[in-house]
Amino acid sequence: MASTKREPSPVALPLTTRPRPVPLPPPEEVKEKLYHHQEAQRIRSGQLGEWFTTPLVGGLWSEWGKHAKPDRIGMTFMAINQVSATPEPADDSFRRLLHSRYIKTHPGIAHELEEKIAPKYGTSRELDRRYQVWIDHAGELTEEALDRQMRPARQLRWEEMTPLPDDVERAFDQFATYLIQALYLCSDIGGPWMGLIHYAFAEVKSYLSYELFDYSLMCGLLRKRVMANGGGMGVGIEGLDGGLLEVCNEASQGFVGAVDRDFNAMVFAVDVLFNGLLMDIARLGQAGARSRFDRQLMTQLTQDCARHVAFGCRRISFYLRHCPDHEEAVVKLHLVADRLEPLQTENHLLNPKVLEPLAMLLGAGCGGITEGMRILREFWPQFAANYLARLDTIGLGRHDRCLIPAQPPF
Amino acid sequence: MAMPIDRKESIERLRALPQVQRWREGNYEPGAWFTSKPAEEGGIWGSWGHRFQPNRRGVSFVELNRADRHPVPDEGLGLPVDREAGAELGAPRYDYPLNQKYQVWSYNVESLYEEAVSRQWSATRDIPWDKLEPMPEDQERALCQFVSFLHTVEFVPGDTLPYYMARVDPSFPEVRLFMSSQCADEARHMEVFGKRMYANGGGPGIEPGAEALLQFDPRKSALPAEAAKAIASVNPTWDFLAYSYFVQMIGEAVVLDFFRFGEFLGRNPCDKEMFRRIMQDEARHVSFGTMRIKYYLDHAPRQERADALEMLHFLASVSEASGTGFGLLLQPSAIEPFALLAAGSVGNLAKGWDVVREFWAASVEEYINRCERAGIPRRGRCMLPEEAPF
Numbered sequence: 001m002a003s004t005k006r007e008p009s010p011v012a013l014p015l016t017t018r019p020r021p022v023p024l025p026p027p028e029e030v031k032e033k034l035y036h037h038q039e040a041q042r043i044r045s046g047q048l049g050e051w052f053t054t055p056l057v058g059g060l061w062s063e064w065g066k067h068a069k070p071d072r073i074g075m076t077f078m079a080i081n082q083v084s085a086t087p088e089p090a091d092d093s094f095r096r097l098l099h100s101r102y103i104k105t106h107p108g109i110a111h112e113l114e115e116k117i118a119p120k121y122g123t124s125r126e127l128d129r130r131y132q133v134w135i136d137h138a139g140e141l142t143e144e145a146l147d148r149q150m151r152p153a154r155q156l157r158w159e160e161m162t163p164l165p166d167d168v169e170r171a172f173d174q175f176a177t178y179l180i181q182a183l184y185l186c187s188d189i190g191g192p193w194m195g196l197i198h199y200a201f202a203e204v205k206s207y208l209s210y211e212l213f214d215y216s217l218m219c220g221l222l223r224k225r226v227m228a229n230g231g232g233m234g235v236g237i238e239g240l241d242g243g244l245l246e247v248c249n250e251a252s253q254g255f256v257g258a259v260d261r262d263f264n265a266m267v268f269a270v271d272v273l274f275n276g277l278l279m280d281i282a283r284l285g286q287a288g289a290r291s292r293f294d295r296q297l298m299t300q301l302t303q304d305c306a307r308h309v310a311f312g313c314r315r316i317s318f319y320l321r322h323c324p325d326h327e328e329a330v331v332k333l334h335l336v337a338d339r340l341e342p343l344q345t346e347n348h349l350l351n352p353k354v355l356e357p358l359a360m361l362l363g364a365g366c367g368g369i370t371e372g373m374r375i376l377r378e379f380w381p382q383f384a385a386n387y388l389a390r391l392d393t394i395g396l397g398r399h400d401r402c403l404i405p406a407q408p409p410f
Numbered sequence: 411m412a413m414p415i416d417r418k419e420s421i422e423r424l425r426a427l428p429q430v431q432r433w434r435e436g437n438y439e440p441g442a443w444f445t446s447k448p449a450e451e452g453g454i455w456g457s458w459g460h461r462f463q464p465n466r467r468g469v470s471f472v473e474l475n476r477a478d479r480h481p482v483p484d485e486g487l488g489l490p491v492d493r494e495a496g497a498e499l500g501a502p503r504y505d506y507p508l509n510q511k512y513q514v515w516s517y518n519v520e521s522l523y524e525e526a527v528s529r530q531w532s533a534t535r536d537i538p539w540d541k542l543e544p545m546p547e548d549q550e551r552a553l554c555q556f557v558s559f560l561h562t563v564e565f566v567p568g569d570t571l572p573y574y575m576a577r578v579d580p581s582f583p584e585v586r587l588f589m590s591s592q593c594a595d596e597a598r599h600m601e602v603f604g605k606r607m608y609a610n611g612g613g614p615g616i617e618p619g620a621e622a623l624l625q626f627d628p629r630k631s632a633l634p635a636e637a638a639k640a641i642a643s644v645n646p647t648w649d650f651l652a653y654s655y656f657v658q659m660i661g662e663a664v665v666l667d668f669f670r671f672g673e674f675l676g677r678n679p680c681d682k683e684m685f686r687r688i689m690q691d692e693a694r695h696v697s698f699g700t701m702r703i704k705y706y707l708d709h710a711p712r713q714e715r716a717d718a719l720e721m722l723h724f725l726a727s728v729s730e731a732s733g734t735g736f737g738l739l740l741q742p743s744a745i746e747p748f749a750l751l752a753a754g755s756v757g758n759l760a761k762g763w764d765v766v767r768e769f770w771a772a773s774v775e776e777y778i779n780r781c782e783r784a785g786i787p788r789r790g791r792c793m794l795p796e797e798a799p800f
Binding site for chain 2: 005006007008009010011013014015016017018019021022023024025027029030031033034035036037038039040041042043044046048049050051052054056060061062063064065066067068070073074075076077079080083084099100102103104105106108109113117122123124143146147149151152153156158159161167170171174177180181184185187188189190191192194195199202205206209210212213215216217219220223224225226227228229230231232233234235236237238240255342345346350352353356357359360366369370373401402403405409410
């Protein structure tokens with residue numbers, strides 16, 4: 001039996017509260033007031049509001065006469081950004097949350113009201129600067145995220161899920177159990193940040209929604225796979241997060257309080273480092289898959305992770321090129337990497353519940369585990385090499401201090 | 411956290427790990443994950459022997475769960491991985507805030523998730539943008555203002571749902587997965603409305619909520635300030651049941667009614683298709699919210715049920731009187747363009763308002779019926795006038 005003592009939920013989140021009922025006016029009074037509501041009165045008078053009375057050009061209307069044409073893919077973000085007056089977010093116009101960057105801010109709302117309706121902290125105004133959230137070619141990546149999203153009904157051939165020998169089935173099930181746990185970590189840690197990003201960065205918000213769904217789609221498919229082919233769920237892995245939770249809970253401050261939060265520490269940890277390692281491991285899973293169906297799953301996972309890594313790299317790269325204090329930003333990211341690399345190596349890359357089933361899959365069964373471990377040893381240098389190459393491209397070279405061993409420690 | 415940051419020291423530490431030492435000696439004997447019995451036989455392995463023959467739809471959670479000999483547990487296991495996974499002796503269990511089945515489950519969550527997955531669509535490719543036709547200026551203006559409003563509204567669920575996902579015990583993966591599908595749906599809706607604004611010459615309209623804010627006079631509010639505060643803005647610190655009521659059952663239901671009419675009022679295949687697809691998605695979200703509340707009320711312990719019902723009636727009264735949900739029906743940026751679209755031309759506006767009045771009555775009736783289905787009887791208590799107040 002596992003321990004019955006429960007620890008606090010892994011991802012630090014604000015507590016929820018239940019509204020306490022207070023006395024309300026009787027329905028008749030409410031109905032009477034609704035009858036006298038300003039909008040109801042205006043409707044009865046036959047008038048329309050300023051959305052209709054404002055001049056289409058030179059008034060409050062944002063952009064009359066704009067006509068986007070679908071490009072070779074369809075009606076993409078790129079197609080509308082080509083005609084939009086605000087194809088990219090700027091830094092100075094996102095004062096409140098009643099609109100995305102495409103819509104002009106109404107001049108009639110005074111600053112005090114603006115602060116009241118959209119306080120800086122606890123809302124999507126927390127991350128309202130370009131350097132904090134934007135990426136180069138945001139529209140393209142978001143379109144790709146949607147376009148390449150798994151369509152299980154079309155893409156998966158369940159009939160290719162073939163019975164496997166018990167040892168191989170068990171190895172795959174353990175591997176899948178590990179992956180589900182890893183993907184939950186990513187979605188639980190990353191998801192809540194979406195709510196802190198300003199509406200001006202619509203593409204980034206969309207992208208993150210699709211990333212979240214990627215994780216869930218894959219978790220669902222892996223669960224179905226292990227629960228359908230003669231095996232079942234394997235063993236959960238203690239400490240798999242390898243420092244991710246601690247680093248990311250610090251970065252989010254539990255999403256509580258009027259404090260600055262470090263979105264980029266989370267992006268670095270989850271998208272660049274963790275998804276990077278997952279991608280390499282998914283590639284190994286692809287090589288070790290013993291049925292076409294399992295290979296399809298691993299191929300999709302590799303592609304998903306590659307996109308998540310691409311987002312992470314573009315985000316950190318943009319951040320480092322545009323943040324107000326480049327030196328400080330670099331130092332902070334190095335410190336995150338210093339903390340995570342050894343813990344990820346120990347708890348993730350050298351975890352027997354990850355490596356042993358993988359070796360067994362690569363060796364085609366329990367009897368081939370020695371061969372599987374040989375393949376893993378041979379592959380090992382790629383973990384650090386791929387990671388370091390990515391960091392080079394984003395301007396965060398770590399060749400002299402990376403703590404993921406370049407050679408296998410076994 | 412004490413950590414070696416010296417590279418040599420770090421490598422030494424890794425080499426000293428028991429499994430690494432074993433591997434270095436050429437001992438690749440797999441650990442207990444491979445040798446242990448399943449949990450139901452006292453081991454640490456999760457579960458074994460699950461077989462399911464895929465049918466032409468593949469494998470769905472509906473059938474998979476039906477075939478599973480282990481029912482969905484009433485209480486989450488507190489493990490950071492799906493139910494039926496095993497755990498080492500002494501492995502930590504986590505106190506996920508939403509760890510009771512009645513707190514999260516919905517009667518139809520498995521089928522809704524499957525539908526969500528199979529009906530994903532693309533705002534870029536799946537809308538016949540080439541079938542847009544030039545519209546009279548007042549109609550294009552109305553449509554663009556309407557979608558400018560909706561474009562903004564669609565951000566809200568995606569901003570908040572992930573908090574609840576992370577609070578749900580992973581023993582209930584279907585619920586988490588459904589919520590993430592809703593996030594993807596909402597992102598797509600926000601996108602498609604943003605794209606429609608630019609697609610036919612109208613462009614984005616005016617800031618959607620500004621006029622209502624400028625008009626607002628607290629002295630004329632139908633609600634006391636304390637009650638209005640309870641629903642001031644959707645945020646992730648709301649109790650999950652309250653959130654589901656506001657967002658998934660009321661807010662999205664009114665928006666769903668808008669979409670239904672949007673499809674009806676669409677002047678070309680593009681607009682019709684856009685509203686049709688969004689309507690399907692939104693109906694799923696509303697169904698989840700409604701059936702989740704019903705499940706909660708059917709299964710919560712007696713006292714909790716009574717407390718929850720009292721809260722839901724309070725929220726319903728507040729929501730009906732103003733704020734989210736039905737506040738949208740008096741929101742100038744939504745309701746006026748809607749009337750103009752229904753009218754077909756500004757000269758015919760009176761006819762458009764007749765349609766909106768019908769819409770109001772139908773929407774209120776549908777809402778009361780939905781409350782009945784969820785187990786919150788509102789007939790006779792509803793604050794909303796059955797007829798439009800205009």
